[in-house]
Amino acid sequence: MSPGAAFRELRIRGLGRRFGNGFTALDGLDLDIGGGEFIALLGPSGCGKSTALNLLAGLLAPTRGSIWIDEQRVDTLPPEKRNFGMVFQNYALFPHLTVAENVAFGLRMRKVGKAERAERVRKALELVRLTEQAGKHPGQLSGGQQQRVAIARAIVVRPRLVLMDEPLSNLDAKLRLDMRTEIRLLHQELSLTTVYVTHDQAEALSLADRLVVMRAGVVQQIGRPSEVYERPANAFVAAFVGYRNALPGRLIGADVEIEGLGRIRHGDGDLPAEGEAVAMIRPDDLVIGGPEAGRPISLTVRVCEYQGRSFAVEGRAPDGTVLHAASLEPLAPGDHVSAHIRPERIRVFPRADQPNRADPAPAESMARS
Amino acid sequence: MSAAVAPERAAGSGRRARAGTPGISPVLWLVVPGVLFMLLFFVYPLCYGVGLSFQGEGGPFSAYADFFADRFVSDHGSRESILVTLRLALAASLINVGAALPIAYRMRGPIRGKRIITATVLIPMTLGTVFVASAMNNVLGPAGWINKALLAVGLADEPVALTGNFTGVLLSLVISGFPFSFLLMLGYASGVDPSLEQAAAVLGAGPRARFRLIALPLLLPGLTITFCLSFVLAFGVFPSATLVGNDAGPTRVLSKIAYTEYANAQYATASATAVIMAVVQLAVLGLVLALRSRLYRGSTAGGKG
Amino acid sequence: MTADTAVRRRITLTGAVTWTGLWAFIGGLLIAVTAVVLSSFTQQLSSGWLPGALTTKWYSGAWSYFDLPSLLTTTLLVALAVVALSLLVAVPTAFALSRLSFPGKRLVMLLFLVPQVIPTMSYAVPLATLVYQLRLNDTVPGLVLVNLVPSLPFAVLVLIPFVDQIDPRVEQAARVFGAGTRQVFVRILAPLMVPGLLAAGVLTLVRVVGQFELTFLVAGPNSQTIVVALFGASLQAGQLPSQQIDAMAVIYMLTTLVLLLIALRFVDPTSVAARTRR
Numbered sequence: 001m002s003p004g005a006a007f008r009e010l011r012i013r014g015l016g017r018r019f020g021n022g023f024t025a026l027d028g029l030d031l032d033i034g035g036g037e038f039i040a041l042l043g044p045s046g047c048g049k050s051t052a053l054n055l056l057a058g059l060l061a062p063t064r065g066s067i068w069i070d071e072q073r074v075d076t077l078p079p080e081k082r083n084f085g086m087v088f089q090n091y092a093l094f095p096h097l098t099v100a101e102n103v104a105f106g107l108r109m110r111k112v113g114k115a116e117r118a119e120r121v122r123k124a125l126e127l128v129r130l131t132e133q134a135g136k137h138p139g140q141l142s143g144g145q146q147q148r149v150a151i152a153r154a155i156v157v158r159p160r161l162v163l164m165d166e167p168l169s170n171l172d173a174k175l176r177l178d179m180r181t182e183i184r185l186l187h188q189e190l191s192l193t194t195v196y197v198t199h200d201q202a203e204a205l206s207l208a209d210r211l212v213v214m215r216a217g218v219v220q221q222i223g224r225p226s227e228v229y230e231r232p233a234n235a236f237v238a239a240f241v242g243y244r245n246a247l248p249g250r251l252i253g254a255d256v257e258i259e260g261l262g263r264i265r266h267g268d269g270d271l272p273a274e275g276e277a278v279a280m281i282r283p284d285d286l287v288i289g290g291p292e293a294g295r296p297i298s299l300t301v302r303v304c305e306y307q308g309r310s311f312a313v314e315g316r317a318p319d320g321t322v323l324h325a326a327s328l329e330p331l332a333p334g335d336h337v338s339a340h341i342r343p344e345r346i347r348v349f350p351r352a353d354q355p356n357r358a359d360p361a362p363a364e365s366m367a368r369s
Numbered sequence: 370m371s372a373a374v375a376p377e378r379a380a381g382s383g384r385r386a387r388a389g390t391p392g393i394s395p396v397l398w399l400v401v402p403g404v405l406f407m408l409l410f411f412v413y414p415l416c417y418g419v420g421l422s423f424q425g426e427g428g429p430f431s432a433y434a435d436f437f438a439d440r441f442v443s444d445h446g447s448r449e450s451i452l453v454t455l456r457l458a459l460a461a462s463l464i465n466v467g468a469a470l471p472i473a474y475r476m477r478g479p480i481r482g483k484r485i486i487t488a489t490v491l492i493p494m495t496l497g498t499v500f501v502a503s504a505m506n507n508v509l510g511p512a513g514w515i516n517k518a519l520l521a522v523g524l525a526d527e528p529v530a531l532t533g534n535f536t537g538v539l540l541s542l543v544i545s546g547f548p549f550s551f552l553l554m555l556g557y558a559s560g561v562d563p564s565l566e567q568a569a570a571v572l573g574a575g576p577r578a579r580f581r582l583i584a585l586p587l588l589l590p591g592l593t594i595t596f597c598l599s600f601v602l603a604f605g606v607f608p609s610a611t612l613v614g615n616d617a618g619p620t621r622v623l624s625k626i627a628y629t630e631y632a633n634a635q636y637a638t639a640s641a642t643a644v645i646m647a648v649v650q651l652a653v654l655g656l657v658l659a660l661r662s663r664l665y666r667g668s669t670a671g672g673k674g
Numbered sequence: 675m676t677a678d679t680a681v682r683r684r685i686t687l688t689g690a691v692t693w694t695g696l697w698a699f700i701g702g703l704l705i706a707v708t709a710v711v712l713s714s715f716t717q718q719l720s721s722g723w724l725p726g727a728l729t730t731k732w733y734s735g736a737w738s739y740f741d742l743p744s745l746l747t748t749t750l751l752v753a754l755a756v757v758a759l760s761l762l763v764a765v766p767t768a769f770a771l772s773r774l775s776f777p778g779k780r781l782v783m784l785l786f787l788v789p790q791v792i793p794t795m796s797y798a799v800p801l802a803t804l805v806y807q808l809r810l811n812d813t814v815p816g817l818v819l820v821n822l823v824p825s826l827p828f829a830v831l832v833l834i835p836f837v838d839q840i841d842p843r844v845e846q847a848a849r850v851f852g853a854g855t856r857q858v859f860v861r862i863l864a865p866l867m868v869p870g871l872l873a874a875g876v877l878t879l880v881r882v883v884g885q886f887e888l889t890f891l892v893a894g895p896n897s898q899t900i901v902v903a904l905f906g907a908s909l910q911a912g913q914l915p916s917q918q919i920d921a922m923a924v925i926y927m928l929t930t931l932v933l934l935l936i937a938l939r940f941v942d943p944t945s946v947a948a949r950t951r952r
Contacts, residue, residue: 086568086571503923607887640800
C-alpha cells in the first residue's frame with residue numbers, strides 16, 4: 001500500500017453483468033487491486049471494460065459477484081455513497097456551473113466548509129493549471145481544458161478510487177500525449193488508486209502498473225505492461241499489443257512449421273501442445289537491413305511507409321504470404337530483400353486461439369504514438 | 370431558434386455570391402411569399418382590430434373605458450374576467466407543468482412500458498373539448514357517477530358541484546393541456562445528457578441533490594417554454610369555459626366576452642377585449658421569461674463547447 | 675443506463691406520488707372515455723348506474739342529422755389544403771431563415787413567432803371581417819385562408835430546426851460535384867427534409883382538424899367542419915339528446931385518432947419536441 005492510498009486492497013469477485021436482452025457484457029471478473037495501484041482495463045469496443053467500470057462506479061447494478069474494499073462490501077452501495085471519483089469519456093461537466101463550481105461540487109456534497117472548500121478548489125485548479133479559468137463556464141474552454149477540469153473535479157474530493165473512462169479519446173494526438181504524461185504525473189504525486197479504461201494499448205502500457213486485457217466480457221490476461229507486451233497470454237492479446245503477423249503453422253516438438261517461413265527451431269520452453277498452431281510476430285522483430293542474426297526470410301516489397309526512425313514494410317514471402325516487417329532503409333515496391341527474425345521472438349499459440357479477424361487490431365496506433 | 374447564421378454559410382448555400390453585391394442574395398426571394406401572406410392576413414387584421422378598438426361610440430378610448438367599467442352591451446363582468454381568465458390559465462399551466470416535470474423526468478431513460486404510458490397520456494389530444502366536456506358531465510356532473518357513488522355511500526347528502534364552476538373548467542383544461550406539456554417536457558428531459566447526473570452521483574449527490582442541482586437547472590429553459598406554451602393554450606380557449614363552466618359567472622373568460630360582443634355586432638368593444646387579452650397574455654409571458662433570466666444566467670449550450 | 679443504477683431500485687416517496695398521479699390520470703381518462711362511449715350507445719337516459727337498452731341509432735342519427743359525409747369531406751379537404759399550402763410556402767421560408775442572415779431577419783422571425791403567442795381572438799375577428807369582404811365566408815377557400823394564418827408560421831417554426839440540422843457542407847459537396855441550385859434542392863435537400871416535412875405536416879394537420887375559433891367565425895351552413903358542427907350542436911343544449919352529441923364526439927375522436935395514429939407511424943413525437951426546442 002502506497003502512502004496516499006485510502007485502503008489496502010480492493011477485491012472484485014466473480015463480477016458479472018447480463019442485460020435484459022440476454023447479452024452478457026461482463027462474465028465473472030476477478031481482480032485484486034492494491035491501494036495506490038494504477039490499473040488499466042484494455043480491450044476493443046464491446047469487450048466489457050466500460051461495463052466493468054460502470055459496475056465499479058455503481059452506475060450499473062451487477063447481476064452477480066461482489067466488490068470489496070478491505071472489509072467493506074461496496075457493490076450494494078449507491079454511487080454517491082462509494083466516495084469514488086470518475087472522469088467520463090465526454091467529461092460530463094455541468095454546463096450551468098463555472099469551472100470552480102464544477103470542481104467544488106463534490107466538496108459541497110460532502111458538506112465541506114466554505115473556507116476549506118475554496119482552498120481545496122484553488123489547489124486542485126492549480127494542480128491542473130486552470131487557475132485563470134476558474135470563473136468560466138465549461139462551454140468556453142477547449143477540449144484539453146475541459147478534460148483537466150474533469151480530472152480536477154474527480155480528485156479534489158480525495159476519492160478512495162479514481163475511475164477513468166477513455167478520458168483521452170476525444171483529444172487530438174498531441175494533446176493526448178501531453179495529457180497522458182500529466183495523468184501519470186498526477187498519479188505519482190497523489191498515489192490515488194486508479195482504474196483506467198481504454199482501447200488504446202499504447203496508453204495502457206505507458207500509464208498502468210498492471211493491465212487487464214479483456215475480450216467479449218472475459219479477462220484474457222492480467223499482468224504488468226512488460227509481461228503483456230513480451231509474453232501475451234494468447235493470440236488475441238498478442239494481436240492486440242502489436243503482433244501484426246499471424247501465420248498458421250504446425251508445432252512439431254520444439255519446431256514450428258510456419259507457412260511461408262518454413263520450419264524454425266523455436267527453442268523456447270513456453271510452447272503449447274503439438275499440433276495446429278498460429279505463430280505471431282511483431283513487425284519490429286522482422287527486421288530488414290539490421291544485424292543479420294536469426295533466420296533470414298526473403299521478401300518482395302509491396303509497400304514501404306516512412307515512419308520516422310524506420311520504415312514499415314509490407315511484403316510477400318515466396319509462397320505469397322503477406323508479411324509486415326520493419327526496415328531501416330527506404331525501399332521501393334518490387335525490391336527483393338531479406339528480413340531476419342530471432343526464433344525466440346516468435347510467439348506460438350494453439351490454432352483454436354487464432355485472433356478473430358473481426359477484432360480491430362490496434363497495431364497502427366502503437367506505431368503512431 | 371436564434372441561430373446566428375455565419376456569413377460564409379450563407380454565401381455557400383446561396384447562388385454564387387456575386388462580388389460587389391453583398392447582403393442581398395437572390396435566395397432571399399424565398400421568404401417573400403410567406404412574409405407577404407403574413408403581412409396581409411395577420412398583421413393587417415391585427416392592426417385593423419387594434420384600430421377598431423379605438424373607434425368606440427363615446428370617443429377613442431370609450432371601448433376600453435366601457436370594459437373596465439363593466440358597461441358592455443352583453444356582459445357586465447368584463448373587468449373581473451381578466452382575473453378569472455388569469456387564474457384559470459395560471460392554475461392550469463402550473464398544474465400541467467408541475468405534473469409533467471416529475472413524470473417526464475422519471476421517464477427520460479429506458480423504462481418498461483414507456484411507449485404504452487406515453488400513448489395513453491396522449492389520448493386527450495384526440496378527444497376534443499366537447500368529448501372532454503361530455504365525459505366530465507357524465508362522470509362528475511350532478512347526476513354523474515361520482516356523485517351517484519357519493520350519494521349511495523352516504524358521504525354527501527346532495528350532489529357535490531364538480532362541474533359548472535371553476536373546478537370543472539380547470540379540470541378540463543388540465544385534461545386537454547397535460548399531454549402537450551408532458552410531450553414537450555419528455556423531449557427536454559431526454560435531451561439532458563444522462564452522464565451529467567451519473568457524474569453528480571459519483572461525486573456524492575443523492576437523488577434529491579441530483580434533481581435539484583443538476584437536472585432542474587438544466588431543465589429550466591425547457592420548463593419555462595413549456596409553461597409559456599401551456600399558458601397560451603389555456604388563456605385563449607372558451608369552449609370549455611362554456612361547456613363545463615358557467616360563463617356568465619365564475620368562469621367568464623375574456624375570449625368568451627370578445628366573442629359575444631362580436632356576435633352582437635359590438636365591434637369596438639370586441640376588439641378592445643381582444644387587445645386587452647393580448648396585452649395581458651404578453652405581460653405574463655414577459656414576466657415569466659424575465660424571471661427565468663434572473664434565476665438562471667449560465668449558458669444552456671455550455672457543455673457542447 | 676441511469677434506470678439501472680443501484681439507487682433507482684429503492685422506492686422513494688416522491689416517486690410513489692409521481693406514479694400514483696400518473697396512474698390516476700390514466701385511470702380517470704379511461705373512465706372518461708368509457709363514460710362517453712357508453713352514453714353514445716344508450717337508448718334512454720336513466721337514473722341507474724348502467725344504461726338500459728343499447729342502440730346504434732345515435733350513430734345513424736349522426737349520419738343523417740349532421741350530414742356526416744359532407745362534414746368529413748370539408749374537414750379533410752380543408753386540412754389537407756392547409757397542410758399542402760403551408761408546407762409549400764414554409765419550406766423555402768424556413769430554408770432562407772435558417773441559412774441566410776439579412777437585415778431585418780429578426781423582424782421576419784418575429785412575424786412568424788407572434789401568431790403563436792397572442793390569443794387567436796385578437797386577430798380572428800378582423801380576419802373574419804376581411805374574409806366576409808372578400809366574399810369567401812362559408813366557402814372552403816375561406817376556411818383554408820383563415821386556417822393558413824396560424825398554420826403557416828407554425829410550419830415555418832417547426833421546419834427551421836430541421837433545416838439547421840442539415841449540414842451546409844452537404845450542399846456544398848453537391849455543388850462541388852456539379853449539381854445546380856435546382857438539383858441541390860430536388861436531390862439533396864428534399865430527401866433530407868422528409869422527416870421535417872412529415873413532422874410539420876402532421877402537427878399542422880392535427881391543429882387544423884382541432885382548430886375551432888377561426889373556423890367557427892367563417893364557417894356557414896355550406897362549409898362546416900366536424901369541430902364546428904359538434905360545438906354548435908352542444909351549445910344548443912336541449913335541442914339534441916346528449917347521446918346524439920356523444921355519438922358525434924366519439925366520431926370526432928375516432929377521426930383525430932386515426933389521423934394521429936397514421937402520423938405516429940412516421941414521426942416520433944418526443945424527437946419532434948426535442949428538435950423544436952433548439
